Amino acid sequence: MKLKYWLMLAFLIVMLLPVAAGWALFSLYSYYENQRAVAEYVELSGRFAPIEKALDHPKLYQLHSPEHHPILPELASEQVSFNLYLPSGIRVYSSGGNTWSSGGYTVRSSELYRNLYNLQIRHRTFSLKKPVWNHGELAGIYEITMLRQDWLEGISNRTTWVVSGAALFFVLLYGTVLWLLSRKLFSPMRVLMDRMHAFARGEKQDGVRANIRNDEMGTLLQQFDAMQQTVRQTQAEVEKQQKEKEMIVASLSHDLKTPLMSISAYAEAISMDSRSERLERQGYRDVIARNVERMKQMIGELEMYTALGSSDSELAMVEVEGEEFFEMLLGSYEGLGERDHYNMLVSVRTKHLYRIHPESLMRLTDNLVHNALRYTPSEGRIGLAVIDSVEELPEWMNPILRAELDPYRTGATIMVVQNEGAAIPPEQLERIFEPYVQYHKQERHGFAGGSGLGLSIARRIALKHGGDMRMWSSEQYGTAAVCRLPEL
Known part of the structure; x- marks a missing residue:
């Protein structure tokens, strides 16, 4: 998941979790309270029955002095209290001991007749109101209030549990958020900082790789690794x-x-x-x-x-017809072979057009030919060929060399300068293209003549033309320098 989406989701969860936890706690508290209230009511219903029986007497609902109610004070206790009302709302008796006259305390009818027969469960008390009838007429209304003693005694314990649960929930939520942030942000950032410090100190960490991540931090780590590799390659x-x-x-x-x-x-x-x-x-x-x-x-x-x-140097390319140009180029060396008593074999097989820089390509060919002359024994054979991608290779080429050249020339034209002579060791085939590195001839006990830049210049010319240059060498067919050129 992308880091920005993860952070947005995490913030939303952090905002909604306390609300959900509060709602769940409130629902649990309400459910527990209702279950507890029913249990308490069933438990205390036996105590309601004698009080209701005693209060269900029409004569009690008259304006009397307290002495006319000798039994009522015995029904009241610290946990139970009650009030008696006339139908008009005048309170005629209170378990607290205060009796009011007709001009005394009065309850409004709407409040007096509300919730008759319904058990009212409040935080601290139960309340029950019922009417009293006398020959079909309403004589009065009594209201019994019972204290929820067990509930009140458990409030402190429940408060402790609620506070502890809330604190534990906060700690877990905070710890989870810190763990997720550490996993998503802090840990990858620490890894990145360690790599940056190690890179600044020049330490190599090619073998260190973080777990593949699909978020922004993973992309940042991968880009840093790529940048580090690029910088190292540039430095090298x-x-x-x-x-x-x-x-x-x-x-x-x-x-x-x-x-x-x-x-x-x-x-x-x-x-x-x-x-x-x-x-x-x-x-x-x-x-x-x-x-x-x-x-x-x-x-x-x-x-x-x-x-x-130099990357700034550009050769002025021109378009030439291949067969005409290369026949002229390679034909100029036939006289050189006759003069120095070499058997010069020339073959040009191409019908393509090319974009080349004639002077530099002539320099490339001249370097390769003079290099071949230097290593070929007297009366030896030197082969010069330009073969495009569809023509057959010359017959004078060794079959082993032909098999090796066929994959290399796929889709391009090759220029081959092959000479007889001692083979170049495989470990030197690539190094001889480096500047001032020449093949060491054992029989001469020294390096071959020349400036040491001929093959390096030839390869750079080939690269400037969008091609390449390689060297093949074997005791069976001698040495072949091959330049690969793109075709139009």
Whole structure:
């Protein structure tokens, strides 16, 4: 139940419960009083009978002096009293001892004749009025009043019970309300505050979960957990990016140190050895120029990697016809394979249109191809292919690789750059896309050449195009870098 509805219902119950309890107590009290009154009347009816018999005498209903009623004082007691009235309403006798003359105390007829024969049960007394007849004529009316002694004696006990019951009801009601408020509000708020304090102290509480609730507090706890998870993920991402930046700076500093030292050494040699031959000095200049070009390339790749990682950078996409563009793109590498004595296999099978950024996609392909050339042994085979989602994969692909690529290319076009050579260990297949992480070739006892940003840049270009990039490697078919591109 929603918390606001629960609070509204709780307040309504708290308001209605005392009223219901008071009504129930009053009903119980009335029922008990009526039952007790009947029991008392039955119990005391024996005492009414002789009094009624004595008062049912017409001669008593005349204006006399008290001496004419010698038996009447004996009928009265502390618990029983009575009055005698003439039909006109004049009281002729009172058990209190006062007798009135015709000009004395008079009761109005409407009051005198009210409730004749009816037993009147009051809080403290029973009252009974009856007429007295003399040869068919009304001689007078007597009224007997009997004190409810047992009832009055039990009033203090009943008062104690009522007060105790009311106090117990209040305590139970108050305790129930506090328990419900604690269960619905205080306990979840305490849990939330503990989580907030733990989160502020940097403590992890991934295993702590409150009971699933369907009210606002449950929603608040779930949203706090979601926010906490999001903040932690953001912090982890920021830490990862910070470490990545530190690693890039350290790697770049290390990579720039070698060409800088070479430039410094050859520049010093040129300046100090003026007697060197012209060809030797030109060789020094060529070395300096190559190192400068290498440094410019490294800095350019770093700039591109940083720009592709920015969320603000957008590539200017254009729509191209796939078959024409990719045949031109992949065909430019056939001459490179012939020059370096590689068997270059090219296959383009697509009829789709694509939205791409040509320059960056050319950079992606160039990085993958030069990476393949670096790892392929002499006279080895390199395969280049662009296959859309409905075309068959090239025949030169290993059947095992074809089986692995079919699920990956569902609904999209793939660009494959496959080379022969040593397989990359499975634990390094994902890490090689990280900046400045390269596959360690055991036979060379070192890392492969290059700046270490080629595959990282290629994956970021693929992501900018709405695609993805993965790497497959096996001793049976070599290594395949696969870029997945969405189709129009």
